[in-house]
Amino acid sequence: MSMDSSGMIRAKSPRISELRRLIKVMCNRVVVVVGIGIIAFFILVAIFAPMLAAHDPLYTYLESILNPPSGIHPLGTDQVGRDVLSRLIYGTRISFLVGIFGVTIAGTLGMGLGLVAGYFGGWVNAIIMRCIDALLAIPPIVLMMAISAILGGGLFNVLIAIGFGMMPTYCRLMCAQVTVLKENDYILVLQTAGASSWRIMRHLFINAFPPLLVLITTNLGTAILMEAGLSFLGIGILPPTPSWGAMIYDGRRLLFSNPILSLAPGGAIMLIVLAFNIVGDGLRDALDPKLRGTL
Amino acid sequence: MVPILEVKNLRTQYKTESGLVKAVDGVSYYINEQEIVGVVGESGCGKSVTQLSVMRLINSPGEIVGGEILFEGQNLLQFKANGPEMRRIRGAKISMVFQEPMTSLNPVLTIGQQLIEILEVHLGMSRKNARQRVIEMLDLVGIPGASSRIDDYPHNFSGGMRQRVMIAMALLCNPKLIIADEPTTALDVTTQAQLFELMKSMVERFKSSLVIVTHNLGIVARYAHRIYIMYAGRIVEEGSCKEIFRNPRHPYTIGLLKSVPRLDDQEGKRLVPIEGMPPDLIQMPSTCAFLPRCSYSIEQCRVEPWPELRKVEGTKHYVRCYLKTEAWEQCRSHSATT
């Protein structure tokens, strides 16, 4: 948050108390607290993966292929003898990586374009928005298939596809917010005072941001879900990297004999995505009850 | 004469995060047949909530917790809020004109769709007859070209015209009582006057009673027969229009009168606002709620609880104040000199 003008310093303190209020309101609801707890749990798992995992997720125990759950391998081993639980634990890292960077790419691109479109309006808006509409017409998975047809899978390409796939929503929301906000008196005051476009846009961005926070939260889950889908199709994260989606892809052929191979990672995906959605909902309700339903 | 509506000791509360808001706290009043009654007070004094309570339109977190609402001999509080008995009364025997003409009409339905259904539901009229009747009514309230405008949507009408539609809507079933809740607040002054003239002539024509809820004493002065002044969820003064304007008895009423411009004011006379803020309805003192803003308070006001509404000797004037007659004289002369 910027503090280079007196106006901003004054604007800062209510923001902090607003944040406190947000957290307080959110913690009033048990479900939201549970959601935050689940996310915190997965973050800890991701950070401490090397300590939590009893085995190397890539090491193949050739003598124990497709072992059922046991003391040594709590969730058994897969078809090449890798420990399923350890892979699941390390998969958390991939999921968070995808979530955070996917949203960063989508958010930066989308919010930047939305800000420019909303601020300048007119032709700039029309051109940007038509391109966004075009992008919105291509489902992210389909976009990814086009990209992977050329470049193949891999984390980086997955992030590009997810970033572009989720970007339009940020752009539209930001643009809508800015279009309304720029008519506000304080922006007009800034303009008459001769503030630069850059500076006004920064003000607009800060004020348009709160509702986007909700989108960011839920999209962390959406990105994880998308990555899982792509990896399941075999065009996402490439083996042998332990990604939950890829684990389902690997386990799929052994569904009837070893259902745990594909069903366990799916449960993990569902849990983390659900948690992000719940927290996003809680955030939305806490931010402004009137926003309910607009996102 | 038996009043058509008699409200006794009505209490309506709202449960909020910061506590229980006693929006209406023991309000009693009555409306006679073909009478125009004004209910006046600042925003948040409970005047609208009182009227919504009569219509049983209080939604959660609000709740009517006590009292009686007698209409045609029946206590409306014995019925379920949206039950068949209340539905038969609403819109047919008691109807309401709301504050915001912009938002009180459904934006996605035509005026006709919104008015015709009233006649279909309450009077069982056929669609064709109902439509004819609605056109007549729209014509009556002064909407030009009613027969074609009936198929327009609310956004095609100006604020004043929308409020005329609302008035037509209220009159359709020839109700006994019309409640107008700040019907003109959102409109400009000329339109306000036109609408009040319209409502006055309409209730006379249809022999209905009218309750005008407003914060503007000037409007009431012109149209109401009797006036209730509300403050902090209670009625603080009641009297005929003349009485209230000539001999206001409650310091709050006096304050209200001083803050309203009058045509017969001398030039250069300043309007005097009432100092201070309305009380917090969550933490109400047992003493007079107006005490912190009152410039005429006496020792008794600070020590004893807020008195009940009491009749002033030899008049039909009721007031909720400890001040004696001499003191009122003093208040008014004091107000004349400021």
Place this chain on the structure above:
Amino acid sequence: MLNYIIKRAVLTVVVLFIVSFITFSLIHILPGDPAAAMLGDQATMEEIEALRHELWLDRPFFVQYGHWLSNALQGDFGKSIMYRVPVSEIIAERLPVTLYLSFLSLILSTFIGIGAGIICAIRRGSLIDQIVSVVANAGVAVPIFWLGLLGIYVFGFTLEWLPLQGWTSPFDDFLKSSKQALMPVICLSVTGSSIITRQTRSSLLEVIRQDYIRTAWAKGMGEPRVVFKHALKNALIPVVTLVGLQLRVLVGGAVLTETVFNIPGMGRLLVDGALAKDFLIVQAGVLLIAVMVSLANLITDISHGWLDPRIRYD
């Protein structure tokens, strides 16, 4: 209203033009030689050069684009490397399968979503509202390919109620086709119905607080009339947007579902095309899907105009 429709239609054409450009340039701007990638490692330089010439890859970019677009407009997407037949023929075979499943899912999820949303909103806070809310929340979070596998394992393998996978045309054997389509359609509908339920619920709750709903009550209208005549039409405006956007979600879902249930539809075709580096199939598929999604958006916009009279006059 007509002006409004024309305006939306023109915008759709503009958007489609941009889509076609994005689709085309995706394949050509990205690093790597499509011809080399198509032919694989064993191809000789001459073979690659011949294919480049055949695909117009040796011409300037915009000439290639113009050539591809004009052919595409006539339904000619070139000849698939993988199947050795014209792409349009394969698509003609595969598209109806996906459309059939998507259409059923769209209808199912719209009905379930709006119905459940209304019930939740009217009985807000009740047990049924809470249960449905939890299920809807989970429905948005669940990976549908995983749900499909779970379904196959439980209903197909363990209980043996339904066939494991596969596809039969409803015109050949309707009963068998319906049995096979049941799980895929349900899988495809899960996300959509959950999203629509949540949106219907919240937007109905929002509308119920509006002044004009209070007016409807004050007129003495009963609950069914207040909800269905006065509230629902307003509440459905944002829901319609969502239903329109569902096609985008459904196509994404179709790719996964068709893979899980081994159904020969567009989604499966795209995955196979992408894995086999058959660009012509991918290009054609992406373009067609984008056209369908854009048309769905156009229909959404037009329904907006119908639902909300304020839009028509803008």
